[in-house]
Amino acid sequence: MNVLICDDEPVFLEQVREHVQAYLAQRGIVAHLDTATDPRQVMDSQTAYTLAFLDIQMEGVDGITLAHELKHRNGKVALFFVTAYREYQDDAMDLHAFRYLEKPFDPQRLYAGLDKAMEYIDGAYVDVFVYNQQAQVRVLADDVLYVTRENRRVVVVTETQRYVTGDRLEVWEEKLPNLFFYPVHKSFLVNLHHVTKYAYSELYLVTGERIPIAPRRQAAFHKYWFDYLRRR
Structure with a gap:
């Protein structure tokens, strides 16, 4: 599972990263976690993400535009917006975001949103046991x-x-x-x-x-x- 955290404020990016890593570790979920302070780096990559946490007002590319690009790569990506601005809630809801978290965010709301996202991801994905590699992929x-x-x-x-x-x-x-x-x-x-x-x-x-x-x-x-x- 590929996870993205993109925020041009390193302090908030680190806070989200710590909470997400703790959540995944507590539940034994294996994931590859990418972080970026420049959304243009994400736009230039071709990585498809299962789960993404995005700031909205960022230099170069706003979070709504970035979310549309991530949806293009994987229509089932689970989106979270972490922002200081309320006025983008309608745009976020149009993208079926799991949570719209205002900075400074409440970790319990983040965890509750992650619980919902994991239920959604479990329903959208299937586990495949690859016989000739003795490995399991999602x-x-x-x-x-x-x-x-x-x-x-x-x-x-x-x-x-x-x-x-x-x-x-x-x-x-x-x-x-x-x-x-x-x-x-x-x-x-x-x-x-x-x-x-x-x-x-x-x-x-x-x-x-x-x-x-x-x-x-x-x-x-x-x-x-x-x-x-x-x-x-």
């Missing part, structure tokens, strides 16, 4: 294109990675949200958010891949697909 559920059986193993596929796991495909049907993941075939569980074209017997993904729909599942999927489109 993947944003919506980043998963599909899950498939290959050579007696189950593979979780994103646009950039392929994770070979020891779990059965049925386990992934339970793990992933059934509102937009559908078992179109005994060997494929597909994220419909990444489908660009639906033909009755197959799906086309953003990557150009084509996923077959099993003949026995075509009628049921046809109904599900149009229900899914109406929900969106």
Whole structure:
């Protein structure tokens, strides 16, 4: 999990860092923590963050603009604003911030917000045990294109990675949200958010891949697909 704290006032940045580190340590949460006093450094990087704490009025780039950039990289980033100004609350709420903390902030409000953020993050992410590395990684559920059986193993596929796991495909049907993941075939569980074209017997993904729909599942999927489109 990547965490960012960005504030052009080093004193407040350090206060937030200490509290966040203490919170994560108490709960045994492993995270990579980045700090920045210049928001332009963050804008120039390509790092996607799971959790971010931002001042609003900063030199060069304001916190609202920076938050929009972080949302572009990861639409599920959990945002906290730590600022001396009240007038930006509406902008922060439009970004679905977890807390709008006024300086000097109350640590208990920060911890309560972090509790909510962790619940949200747990719901948005899935843990993948990578069989050939004997390691566990956390993947944003919506980043998963599909899950498939290959050579007696189950593979979780994103646009950039392929994770070979020891779990059965049925386990992934339970793990992933059934509102937009559908078992179109005994060997494929597909994220419909990444489908660009639906033909009755197959799906086309953003990557150009084509996923077959099993003949026995075509009628049921046809109904599900149009229900899914109406929900969106």
